[in-house]
Each structure stands twice: as C-alpha cells, then as structure tokens.
Amino acid sequence: MTTSSRTSRPLEHTINTRQLTMIGIGGVIGAGLFVGSGKVISSAGPGIVFVYLGTGLVVILVMRMLAELATASPESGSFSTYASRELGSWAGLAVGWLYSYHWCVTVAFEAIAGAAIAGQLVPGVPTWLWALGFMAVLTGVNLAEVTSFARFEFWFAMIKVAAIVAFMSIGVAAVSGLLPHVDSPGASNWVDNGGLFPAGMAPLLPAALTVFFSYFGTELVTIAAGEAKDPVDAVRRSMRSVGWRIFVFYVGSIAVVVTLMPWNTAEITKSPYTAVLNTLHIPGAQTIMNLVVLTAVLSCLNSGIYSSSRMLFSLSQRGEGPGVLTRVTGRGVPVNAVLGASSAGFLAVIANYFLPTGAVFTFLLSSSGAVAIVVYLCICATQIVGRRRKSASENAALPVRMWGYPYLSYSVTAILLIIIGAMAFSSTSWTPLMLTIVVTVAAVIAGVVHQKVHPAARRPDTALVDFDAVSD
Template sequence: MVATTQEQSASPLRQGLQTRQLTMIALGGVIGAGLFVGSGTAIKTAGPGVLLVYLVTGGLVILVMRMLAELAVAAPATGSFAVYATRELGHWAGLAVGWLYAYHWCVTIAFEAIAGAAITQQLLPGIPSWAAALLFMAALTGVNLAQVRSFGRFEFWFALIKVAAIVAFILIGLVAIVGLLPGVPAPGLSNLTGHGGFLPNGWSPLLLTTLVVFFSYFGTELATVAAGEAVHPAETVRRSMRSVAWRILLFYAGSIFVVVMLLPWNATAVTASPYAAVLERLGIPGAAFIMDLIVLTAVLSCLNSGIYSSSRMLFAMARQGEGSKALARTSRSGVPYVAVCAASVGGFLAVLANYFLPTAVVFNFLLNSSGSVAVVIYLVIAVTQIRGRRRAEAAGESLTVRMWGFPYLSWFVVAALTIVLLGMAVAPDKRDKLLLTCAVTAVAVAAGLIVQARRKGAK
C-alpha cells in the first residue's frame, strides 16, 4: 500500500479536482443515453416490474462502490481498481481489468458520439449525422487535452444540467401522480396493476433486463479513477463515493418510478423516449424538444467523461508497465495527451463508420459489442476487495472506510454478479453478448499472464 501511495505521489498528473467536481464527474459518466433512451427497452421488456430491477441492481452497485471506496480511500491512485487488482491478485489481473475497462469506455465513447449525432439530426435535419459526431468528438477531445481543472469545471456544469433536469422531472411527475397538476387526473395504480399487471411477462424478463440496467449504472467508479488528480485524494474520494451512490439510485429508481406510474408500459412511445412521452402526456409544451436537448446534454457529458476515464486508465496501465510507455507521456499542464488521443480513436472510427453505414447499424453494433464487460469488472472489484481486506487485517492495517458486513456481503456480491452472468448464458438473446465478453476477457487475461510470465523470467 505504501508503494502505491509513493508511486501516486510521483505521478506527473496535476491535482486540480475538487470534491464537487469529482462527484459530478461520476454522475456525468452514469447519466447518459442509457437512462433517457435505454430505459425504454427495459420497461418494454419487463413492464412496471422493471422498477425492481433498478432498485436491486442499484443496491448491488452501491455495495460494489462501498467495496471500491474501501480500497480507494486507503490508497488513492489514478487507475483505481486496476492498480488494486495488480497489488492483490497479480499483474495479470490488473492488466486484464484495466484494458477491459479502457475497451468498454472506448466503445461507450463511440456509442455516445453516434447517439448525440442522431439527436442533433432530429433537431437540425440539415446536418449529416457523421458531421455532428465529428464535431462532438473534436470538441470534447480538445476539452480533455486542456488542464484537468478546466475539465473539472466544464464537466461540473455539464453534469449539473442533466441532474437538474432529472430532479425537475421527478418533482413534476410526483405532483402529477398525487393529482395536483392542473388538467391531469391522478393515475392511481392503473398503470402498475393494469395492462397485464405488475409483471405482465413474468419474472424471467427481469433477469434479461439486468444487463441493460447494469450498462446504465456503469460509470459510478469514475470518482476513484480520477482520485490521482483530486486536491485531497482520500477525503475527496470518501465524500464523493458516499454521495454518488445514493444519488444515482434516487435519480434512476425515482425517475423510472415516475415513468411506470404515469405511462402504460406497453405504450408505443415508451421504447422511443419514455421521458418525453411522460412530459407530452402531462401537457408540457415542447416536451419532445426539451427532452432532446436534455438527452443531448447527457450524451455529451457521458462522452466527455468517457474520454477522461479511458485516458486515465490507459495512462495508469502505462505507468505500471502494462501498456505502451508512450501512453504515460504528459503535457506541461500535466495532461496525458497521448492517452487522451488514444481513448478518442474509437469515437473517430465510429464517425468514419457512420459516414459509410446507416446510423442504426453502427449504433446497434456498438451496443452489442460492449457486452457484459461492466459485470466482469464489478466482479473483479469484489474479489480484489476480499483479498485486500484479508491482507490488511493480517498486516494489522487500519481502514478509514470499511465494507459493510464483511465478509458476508462481499461474498453475496460475488454470488449475485455470477448469477447475472449465468443468467445471460441461458438467455438466447443475451448469449452472444456474453460470448463476446468472454472472448475479450480471455484475450485480456492471456495478455496479462504473458506479461507476468515475462516479468518473472526477466528477474
């Protein structure tokens, strides 16, 4: 642990992120198209019962974040769980999970670029989607090449817009639910118990929608990835992780509750844009246009955070000798500019593909290729925390933040995540994603084992 701290203190990155900025970076990475658009698919599949999926999955994510907070507060480091996996499980594990994480965010960057371009084309039909995607990628790559303090300020206000929008949506929805909105009768429980009931398609669709929900929640860990650039790393990470967890659950579960209460789960508009459909039903003027602007803001914020998180992970891997040394190069302002450019490659390739292929083809391909990497990474975090706690207790180390109910809740998380992966294996429409994730994971693990074997041979 001491070695990790010393390594971090020698990092050429600048410490310029405040607690409020770190919290917003984490929120910015989570609240994107997965919530505003992807939730429609989950609702259509599982019905009103999807609320249980968001609550249970959100609770599971909070447990994972508590486990990660225990590790991160003890030894804040850029690279977060990849650094801890190297320390507790070996270089093969750190290399594998670090590159899997960078891969996931590179795909997400491309995913958000295409999503933002599609929304822009709806608002301004005269602009080709590939041109909008190129503009977004160029602008946000430039933001990430600036000082980290500037990035933090930019992302703070960017994320604040969508957080404020979600809070306003929940408040308006609650007013409508209790029947206090003029001209809108209280829906009661008609949309929960009617149209086939709370679970119109049974229990099995709940497991099938878990992957979609996991994809939406993924990004909460950004606060620990950015720890190396926080002004007071340990305290900042502790505060931000404590606040981010319950806020994410409130925003997701709260807004989904409003949607399923005010809108029939089988309404045609649910799949396209459930939030816009709710506002239109409540008679909010220009609801579709307002939601398009909010979704665009959310997408660009997530894209911005994706470039940041992926670049910092690539930088951390290079610093540990688990990536090209070029990725560890920094500018005079302390920005890993090579890693930023490398992280942006996926988005620019998506722009190129979007020029030659229909938007839907690229969009669906990127979503499917992301697979279930998020679940695998959370599983590694859980195993790393279990190993780390046992090592710390054996060494008599004191921990400022501790995982609740250790070791029982920690092993519960491992079991729950394993069940999610097994559930994907038996679901025909999820099996391809799982196989792709297994293939990518196998390549990453094999690379890690080869690098570890070479290191031992060199000694």
C-alpha cells in the same frame, strides 16, 4: 520496457472537491436512463422498478468495496491498479484493458448517437459532421488540462441533475393530483395490463444487464481521485451518496414513469421521459428532452475520453501498456493516452461517413455489454483479497470499510456469478455474454503472457495465481 513501472511527469492534483462531487453525482446519470430505460420498461412491465432497485443495491455494495480500496490509495488507475497489486499484474492488465475497451466502444457509440440527436434539433447538417464536431471539441477539452474536463463535467452534471429534479417534481405533483387538468392515475398503471410482470420473469435478466450498463460510470470518481486536491475526502463523500443518487435518479424517476404511463405504449419505448411530459401537456417536451439527452451524451463522451485515457496512462505507467502512452504535457495531461482514447470516436465518424455501421456497432456493443459485471467481479475479488492480506490494525485504520465484511462481499460476488451463469441460458443475453467472454479471455491471456514474460510484474507475494507453478 521490461520493468513493471515507468517514470513520467506526474498528473496534476487540481480537481477540487466540489467538482469531484458533481462528477460523482452526474456520473450515474447517463443517456441510458433517458433513452435505454424505455426498452426495458416495455419488455418487463412496471415491475422493472424492482430490477432497478435490486441491481442498484448490488452496485451500491460494489462501490462501497471500491471506496474502501480508493480511499486507502487514490490512483488514476483505480480498480486496475488495485487488482494488479492484490491479484497480480495479469489481473490489473486484463481488467484495465477491458475497461478501456468498453469506454472506447461507448465513446464511438455516443458520438454517433449525439449526432443523431443534434440532427433532429438542427436538420440539414450531416450527422457525420456533428459527430466530428463533438469529438473534436471534447478531445480538445481533455487535451487542455484536467480542470477543463472537470469544469465541463461539472456543468453537464448540473444540467442533468436539474432535469431529473424538475421531472421528478412535475411527476410527483401529477401522481398526487396537484397538476391542473391532469387526473392522477393512482396505481392503475401498476395493476392493469397484466400486473407487475406481464411477460413473466424471462425478460428480467436481459433487463438487469441493460440496467448494469446504465449504472456504469459510478466508478468514475475513483479514477478522477488520482488528480484531486483532497481525494480521500472527495471519494468518501461521493461514495456515501451513491445510494440516494441511485434511488432518486433511477428508481424514483422510473417509478414516476410507470405510474403515469401504461408500460406497453409505443411512446414509452421511444422516449419514456418525453412521453410523460407530453401526457402532462408540458410545452416543448420533445425539444427539452432532446437537449437533456444530448447533454447526457456529451457528458458520457467527455467522461469516456477522460476515464479511458487515465486507465491507459495508468496501465502504461505500470508497464502493462505501450510506453508512449505515459507522455504527460507540462499541464499534467497524458496527451497520447487522450488521443488513444478518443481515436475510437474519430474512427466511428469515418465509418459513419463511408460505411453502413449497424453491424459493426452491434458487434462492438454486444462484446462490451457484460464488461460491467466483469469489472464488478474484479473489484469484489480485489477487496476480499486485500482485506485478507491486511492485519487487524491496518483494517481498523481504513478510511472507509465495506459493510458486513466478509459476508456481504462474498454475497455480492455470488450474485454477480449467478447473473453471469443465468445469462448463458437466456436467448437474448447469450450472445452478449459469449462475446464478452471472448474479449475477457483474450485480455486475461494477454495478462498471463505479460506476467510470464516480465517476472518483475508478477508480484509473487500478492498474486492470487502463480501461473508458473500451474504450468509446472
């Protein structure tokens, strides 16, 4: 196919506002919060709260820019579609495939991680069998119809939110000295053992990269908007709540953890939330948190298959991916795209059964580690260029507008570029940066080649770079 778009059955608009709102709320609560936070706390100290806060502010501003784009034109391809329209097909193809790659890696990783947790809860069952079961069930959920995905994700989100609210309530009561037989530590865990940043500033950059990875998923609601009954209202509501979600679920709960527990205890590294509940003598804390983390992992699997499949479908519809991925069932499900998105998870199951997977997973996770920042940079560039091209009346009619444009848009872009530049000088983040650059360059080259081979996809009136002119 040589055109920039393909025809296929349309996706169904059946996700209701209540489901999309919960998808947005739950999308920011991943397994990285419950497990990954322990590693960054133990490396950076109690000052990690400010890393979560600062990184969260950047993400909030990026999501505001994405909300401006998404409410003006809700699409399953979200930022990839907008980049293709505003920057050129090369950009949409590159960022879309990078995003799909990231989620395919995540799906594979979460399948194995979920199996390991399930193995602790029910010993005796091989981990590969758990992983196979999880992949089969959630692939089936996504193949059924989009409302199946939405229902599962709604209840996954409810469990995660309930767990965080319960943890915060217990934690705040303990900090306030309201729990019987538990003495409030006050600010001692903030000032003792080296103060806020006991290891200095060096660990903060790799910690920020981990936090960016944890926040990834906030954009899911803009992808699901392409199948929502009232996408503009749902995206507007969800994006308006991004701020309090980050401040409460991440900044608030991490603040409770570092207030109640010394940052350098071994228990925090393993599982900070379990460590706090054990300290507060909550019965069955380990089992409770294992169930919550397993829920978060399954939610990530479910949303990863969904978001990656919709991105693959959108890319293929625009002629930036294989045409076979545009096939849609009578129930409005892009069946081949779902199978393609879930294939990485099934391959991980096979690898887990036959091969030692440590080295493979280390490479895959490292090579996708900074993709979140690349995606955020693309959103920034797309929003800035899109605003420039619109007239004053068109800008005034936008349902959602970026705050403080153009100053905040440029400031966020500069911050993201500074983070990438600083990563090159950090021994711990250099490898993930280099591997991410390799896959990013490969995606951009593929996009440039595609745009040159298929001139109809170039969009010369909107493309930021005319590669034919550059080569001439």
